[in-house]
Structure formats: C-alpha cells, structure tokens
Amino acid sequence: MPEVEVVLNNRTYPILCGEGEEERVREVAAVIDARLAQVKAVAPRTDEAHLLVLVSLLLGDELLDAKAAAGGPDTPQTGRLQTGDDEAVAEAIAALADRVDALAGRVGGS
Numbered sequence: 239m240p241e242v243e244v245v246l247n248n249r250t251y252p253i254l255c256g257e258g259e260e261e262r263v264r265e266v267a268a269v270i271d272a273r274l275a276q277v278k279a280v281a282p283r284t285d286e287a288h289l290l291v292l293v294s295l296l297l298g299d300e301l302l303d304a305k306a307a308a309g310g311p312d313t314p315q316t317g318r319l320q321t322g323d324d325e326a327v328a329e330a331i332a333a334l335a336d337r338v339d340a341l342a343g344r345v346g347g348s
Contacts, residue, residue: 242267247274247286273297 242253242260244267255263273293278284284292 244271246271247278247289249286270297 239254240257240260242255242263243250244253244264245251246267253263253267270293273296274289277289277292277296281289281292
C-alpha cells in the first residue's frame with residue numbers, strides 16, 4: 239500500500255492510500271491546507287485542533303451545498319457560505335468558533 243506525505247498547516251503527515259490514489263490524496267491535502275491558511279488568516283490565534291475543526295465544518299458545509307446543488311437525496315439546501323466572500327467566511331468562522339467553544343465547554347464540564 240503506497241504512502242504519501244502531505245503537509246497540513248506546516249506539519250507533515252504520512253498517509254496510506256490505495257495504489258494509484260497518491261495524486262488524489264495530494265490534491266485533497268492541498269485543498270485542505272489552502273483552507274487552513276484562509277481560516278488562520280482571519281483567526282490567527284486559533285490553536286491547531288480548533289483550526290482543523292473549523293476547516294472540517296466549512297468543508298462539510300460546502301459538501302452539503304454541492305450535494306444539494308447536484309440534487310442529492312435527503313440533503314438540505316443550505317447555500318450559506320461562498321468561498322469568494324471573505325467577510326462572510328470570516329463571520330461564519332467566528333460563529334463556528336463560538337459554537338465549538340460552547341460545545342467544548344459543555345464536554346469539558348466548564
């Protein structure tokens with residue numbers, strides 16, 4: 239099984255993948271790393287775990303939008319985030335950060 243090294247937020251991670259999937263893994267990692275940089279630019283003091291949560295939520299939101307646009311079954315129409323609108327992305331990140339902090343507070347018992 240091939241192993242690919244990907245860099246996310248200036249850290250290298252070894253990733254196992256199927257034969258012939260190496261380039262796709264690199265492409266996906268590049269998309270995620272670019273989004274990490276974008277989020278980090280508007281929330282520079284966010285720790286790495288929080289950054290990864292925020293990026294996961296943003297990419298999940300985009301995935302749901304893409305599925306809805308493609309007419310996927312059981313997918314709600316969201317249409318909230320547009321990647322070209324920096325102000326909207328910053329507001330969405332701030333809102334998601336607040337929600338993540340609130341959830342972390344509940345889980346942590348504080």
